[in-house]
Amino acid sequence: MVSTKYQNMLTAKSVIREMAEFAAMRGNEIGYENVFDFSLGNPSVPVPPRFSEAIIELLGTKTSRELHGYSPSLGIQAVKEKITSHLNHRYKMTYTANHIFMTAGAAGAIAHALRLVTNPGDKVLTFAPYFPEYAPYVNLSGAKLEIVPPDMVDFQIDFACFEEMLTAEVTAVLINTPHNPTGAIYNEATLTQMAELMTAKQKEYGHDIFLISDEPYRDVVFSGQNQPYISSYYANTLSCFSYSKSHSIPGERIGYLAVNPAATAADLLVPMSGQISRGIGHNCPASLIQLAIAETLDVTVDMSVYETNMNILYNELLALGFNCRKPEGTFYIFPQALEADAAVFCRKALAYDLILVPSDSFGCPGHFRIAYCIQTEKVERSLSAFRRFVEEEYDKKSH
Amino acid sequence: MVSTKYQNMLTAKSVIREMAEFAAMRGNEIGYENVFDFSLGNPSVPVPPRFSEAIIELLGTKTSRELHGYSPSLGIQAVKEKITSHLNHRYKMTYTANHIFMTAGAAGAIAHALRLVTNPGDKVLTFAPYFPEYAPYVNLSGAKLEIVPPDMVDFQIDFACFEEMLTAEVTAVLINTPHNPTGAIYNEATLTQMAELMTAKQKEYGHDIFLISDEPYRDVVFSGQNQPYISSYYANTLSCFSYSKSHSIPGERIGYLAVNPAATAADLLVPMSGQISRGIGHNCPASLIQLAIAETLDVTVDMSVYETNMNILYNELLALGFNCRKPEGTFYIFPQALEADAAVFCRKALAYDLILVPSDSFGCPGHFRIAYCIQTEKVERSLSAFRRFVEEEYDKKSH
Numbered sequence: 001m002v003s004t005k006y007q008n009m010l011t012a013k014s015v016i017r018e019m020a021e022f023a024a025m026r027g028n029e030i031g032y033e034n035v036f037d038f039s040l041g042n043p044s045v046p047v048p049p050r051f052s053e054a055i056i057e058l059l060g061t062k063t064s065r066e067l068h069g070y071s072p073s074l075g076i077q078a079v080k081e082k083i084t085s086h087l088n089h090r091y092k093m094t095y096t097a098n099h100i101f102m103t104a105g106a107a108g109a110i111a112h113a114l115r116l117v118t119n120p121g122d123k124v125l126t127f128a129p130y131f132p133e134y135a136p137y138v139n140l141s142g143a144k145l146e147i148v149p150p151d152m153v154d155f156q157i158d159f160a161c162f163e164e165m166l167t168a169e170v171t172a173v174l175i176n177t178p179h180n181p182t183g184a185i186y187n188e189a190t191l192t193q194m195a196e197l198m199t200a201k202q203k204e205y206g207h208d209i210f211l212i213s214d215e216p217y218r219d220v221v222f223s224g225q226n227q228p229y230i231s232s233y234y235a236n237t238l239s240c241f242s243y244s245k246s247h248s249i250p251g252e253r254i255g256y257l258a259v260n261p262a263a264t265a266a267d268l269l270v271p272m273s274g275q276i277s278r279g280i281g282h283n284c285p286a287s288l289i290q291l292a293i294a295e296t297l298d299v300t301v302d303m304s305v306y307e308t309n310m311n312i313l314y315n316e317l318l319a320l321g322f323n324c325r326k327p328e329g330t331f332y333i334f335p336q337a338l339e340a341d342a343a344v345f346c347r348k349a350l351a352y353d354l355i356l357v358p359s360d361s362f363g364c365p366g367h368f369r370i371a372y373c374i375q376t377e378k379v380e381r382s383l384s385a386f387r388r389f390v391e392e393e394y395d396k397k398s399h
Numbered sequence: 400m401v402s403t404k405y406q407n408m409l410t411a412k413s414v415i416r417e418m419a420e421f422a423a424m425r426g427n428e429i430g431y432e433n434v435f436d437f438s439l440g441n442p443s444v445p446v447p448p449r450f451s452e453a454i455i456e457l458l459g460t461k462t463s464r465e466l467h468g469y470s471p472s473l474g475i476q477a478v479k480e481k482i483t484s485h486l487n488h489r490y491k492m493t494y495t496a497n498h499i500f501m502t503a504g505a506a507g508a509i510a511h512a513l514r515l516v517t518n519p520g521d522k523v524l525t526f527a528p529y530f531p532e533y534a535p536y537v538n539l540s541g542a543k544l545e546i547v548p549p550d551m552v553d554f555q556i557d558f559a560c561f562e563e564m565l566t567a568e569v570t571a572v573l574i575n576t577p578h579n580p581t582g583a584i585y586n587e588a589t590l591t592q593m594a595e596l597m598t599a600k601q602k603e604y605g606h607d608i609f610l611i612s613d614e615p616y617r618d619v620v621f622s623g624q625n626q627p628y629i630s631s632y633y634a635n636t637l638s639c640f641s642y643s644k645s646h647s648i649p650g651e652r653i654g655y656l657a658v659n660p661a662a663t664a665a666d667l668l669v670p671m672s673g674q675i676s677r678g679i680g681h682n683c684p685a686s687l688i689q690l691a692i693a694e695t696l697d698v699t700v701d702m703s704v705y706e707t708n709m710n711i712l713y714n715e716l717l718a719l720g721f722n723c724r725k726p727e728g729t730f731y732i733f734p735q736a737l738e739a740d741a742a743v744f745c746r747k748a749l750a751y752d753l754i755l756v757p758s759d760s761f762g763c764p765g766h767f768r769i770a771y772c773i774q775t776e777k778v779e780r781s782l783s784a785f786r787r788f789v790e791e792e793y794d795k796k797s798h
Contacts, residue, residue: 001570001607003515003517003518003671006514006515006675007671009677046463055687059455067446068646069441069442104680108680111681116401119400119403133677137677248463248464250467253685254685264401268406271409278536278539281507281510281682285652286650286652286653286685287650287651287652
């Protein structure tokens with residue numbers, strides 16, 4: 001008998017993937033350039049040229065074994081040292097290479113972090129709206145995910161709900177800022193209050209509560225905005241970074257887990273990550289990709305395209321009567337749908353070749369997500385489709 | 400409280416890693432070229448030039464999104480189709496791309512395979528001597544590893560022991576051929592008898608027993624030898640391949656799981672692998688590496704070096720009085736130690752800068768492993784160290 005657990009998981013499909021598959025199918029019919037595919041967070045901006053150049057230079061100058069030989073399971077030491085310097089300089093931290101574990105993107109980092117700081121049956125909190133993949137990350141680690149209801153005012157944190165749910169069984173809190181799907185940034189007041197509450201609860205319960213910080217959009221911050229460095233606020237922080245967005249390389253699956261040097265068991269958590277990897281057949285990134293990243297830590301793609309796209313969409317959505325908070329970063333926007341059932345709303349949009357993702361699976365019904373990491377030209381062309389959609393399906397003036 | 404399970408694992412160190420660390424330390428003292436480091440299976444033969452050329456050509460001809468964008472979690476379709484053609488042509492199989500799941504090397508494939516075909520508490524059998532990492536692979540999947548004692552005659556299978564241990568709780572059998580650490584190849588008679596026994600037991604117990612075949616050394620076969628394709632013998636076979644050895648790229652962590660099209664639930668097992676990946680934060684290889692592999696499926700490194708090294712060592716070991724079976728493939732040889740306690744034997748060898756791995760952790764005491772994937776020149780220089788070691792520490796004539 002094959003595994004019951006994984007066979008049962010097959011029935012639950014991801015709505016994001018379903019929408020992306022529809023977009024691909026529709027693209028085969030009318031040309032993909034005519035499908036306004038806002039479903040997936042697959043960066044449109046090309047990789048920085050220096051990344052490709054670094055690979056070519058490495059291939060020409062290093063030995064085969066230096067490039068492709070077995071790398072340490074905790075990550076290549078020289079790569080981790082460069083990341084350490086970069087983080088310490090930028091965020092005034094005191095990481096050493098012993099606090100960095102190289103991972104298969106932020107997903108790999110989160111999955112490892114959850115296994116590091118939970119024991120079977122522990123609870124993990126996250127905040128709606130939340131990235132739906134958090135559910136398998138947490139639940140397959142042996143812990144149990146619970147969702148704190150959203151702060152609908154500005155997508156910060158509803159502290160009354162948070163405090164009520166932060167019971168003694170909770171050993172980890174999982175946050176994401178800049179935030180998918182809302183584009184909100186947790187501000188200093190939010191982070192300070194969160195740290196104070198978690199510190200008080202650690203003391204009250206007599207055990208650690210770790211903060212697992214999912215930060216793939218850390219560098220995707222719009223002008224005038226600032227993402228404070230989460231780990232500066234709370235010692236028991238595990239930062240999960242991915243180069244997917246900063247370098248436009250999600251397919252290469254590279255990132256890291258950074259353990260705050262002041263965290264409990266800070267010197268054990270990276271070696272323990274190596275033990276987790278043994279059980280899952282390893283999770284460390286390709287050596288060539290690690291080495292290329294180390295050569296390009298100070299570059300990022302041109303993120304201004306995302307801000308341009310955001311402004312175009314935000315202004316049009318407001319003009320069309322949508323209720324919508326202006327994103328401060330990421331490449332997502334999260335407007336309220338024009339009817340209560342966001343799935344119905346998004347299904348109607350398909351007739352206009354607008355591929356939007358309904359918010360139900362994000363734990364925050366009645367909204368939809370637009371992933372605008374596509375070409376600006378296509379965003380501009382989509383506006384007339386949005387207009388026709390709203391005018392034909394909804395009475396614009398009633399909003 | 401951090402995870403008890405993973406914290407406890409920190410105390411058990413890998414003897415292979417310990418030996419490799421000693422070799423590196425000693426290398427700092429006397430120059431690594433003077434340390435006869437036979438500890439690690441890190442290929443010495445350079446990557447095929449076409450692999451590097453393929454990467455450079457891809458970087459020059461494909462778009463950033465084609466190269467580095469999100470790849471499907473089951474593997475890039477075009478890559479899987481090429482692997483399918485390659486396998487079908489070479490081994491007369493009928494795989495489609497739906498039977499291939501791209502993994503982080505053979506380790507990733509084995510870890511996924513174990514989760515696919517076991518439920519919690521099931522037993523998995525493997526055969527001594529066995530690769531020590533099988534223990535965490537199996538035990539952290541929720542199943543339980545049991546070791547069938549070795550066939551000390553020729554490192555095939557002791558079928559009396561195997562049959563006795565193949566109880567109703569066993570749902571998977573894990574084999575490795577060409578075999579680490581012995582260099583033996585399971586021959587046609589062994590594979591036929593194994594398939595017959597497992598088929599009979601499936602019928603008797605009324606449930607599937609899967610064969611998980613760990614095949615990273617499939618291409619490392621010496622002249623006059625032949626490794627039959629395992630999956631041809633038994634329908635319920637999951638083949639776990641890695642390009643680590645065929646392409647000398649262990650650091651790139653790329654391989655695949657190939658599900659026999661005649662296996663039970665053959666069409667479900669690859670999608671289920673995708674569900675497993677969700678829980679561990681993904682295990683699929685870097686997109687650039689997948690694409691480069693697809694361009695170089697028909698090349699391998701020059702494996703003749705390993706055969707040359709094997710012959711040099713085998714002849715010298717015989718001359719020195721060692722009891723030793725001639726390897727048929729891999730880059731390992733597994734002689735009997737010259738005293739009962741292999742750990743003591745290997746510790747004494749360190750004084751001659753011979754870094755050997757004692758066999759206790761392989762479940763077959765009294766032997767040691769030599770990983771001869773090093774330069775032939777160094778193998779030749781090591782012979783006088785072996786001679787001095789044996790002459791000074793043991794009475795050569797008594798063997």
